[in-house]
Amino acid sequence: MKREFAVIGLGRFGGSICRELSSEGMEVLAIDTEEDKVNEFKNIASHAVIADATDEKVLKELGIRNIDHVIVAIGDNIQASILTTLMLKELGIKKITVKAQNDYHEKVLNKIGADQVVHPERDMGKRIAHSIISNNILDHLELSDEHSIVEVKAGARMSGKTLIDLDIRAQYGCNVVAIKPINKKEINVSPMATEVINKGDILIVIGADKDISRFEKQLV
Ligand code: ATP
Ligand code: ATP
Ligand code: CA
Structure with a gap:
């Protein structure tokens, strides 16, 4: 059974999640603002698109509402990570996993209703x-x-x-x-x-x- 995932941010962490889900046969929508990152995943993910996840209109157009589980792996830009998570939450995404950059970021993510907060480096x-x-x-x-x-x-x-x-x-x-x-x-x-x-x-x-x-x- 294929399940639908979206990975936002294709850095080392998000990229690794995207590769692994894809190699397990899962449907993955890969999103990043950088063209070269997206090109890297063209042949790996089911779909790879250049998009800014902090733009609500863009998220809607991508049909993100139909996706069961979204992974937010935006690294250094904590503001973009929080904003994206908040909008995904408002769009009614069932499961949201977010990578936290530090303990304060983690606290905010938990407050706004991220279902799973991960802190891989720590x-x-x-x-x-x-x-x-x-x-x-x-x-x-x-x-x-x-x-x-x-x-x-x-x-x-x-x-x-x-x-x-x-x-x-x-x-x-x-x-x-x-x-x-x-x-x-x-x-x-x-x-x-x-x-x-x-x-x-x-x-x-x-x-x-x-x-x-x-x-x-x-x-x-
Ligand atoms: P890692 O530690 O996992 O390698 P990183 O430190 O590389 O992560 P960043 O490079 O800051 O983290 O972010 C990861 C990816 O998220 C980057 O490829 C970046 O282009 C992408 N990204 C940042 N902001 C947005 C956004 N608003 N929408 C979509 N992608 C974004
Ligand atoms: P307990 O009084 O602790 O419930 P028990 O009456 O079930 O033990 P046994 O199962 O024979 O008795 O185990 C005797 C002792 O061996 C236990 O008290 C425990 O210290 C140790 N032991 C047995 N199985 C385990 C286990 N899986 N992990 C850790 N210790 C164990
Ligand atoms: Ca990093």
């Missing part, structure tokens, strides 16, 4: 910082201000032990939701308490940040 920076602090933290996904999911590589301290031996939930308040064994392809979702962990296995752990941090320090 979030990617955080994720990479966590993997830099510990070689065994492979990835870090923030669920809220206080909760995360982390991907950790089991070291010698966990090797040969079961979840019961380590008593992870009781001792650290974290749950191991899945284990990717080092020597097997399949991922074991909802592992048994008797599952033996080997060095190099990848554990996906969910919990409060302070609990995960304790778990990392003592076991990883």
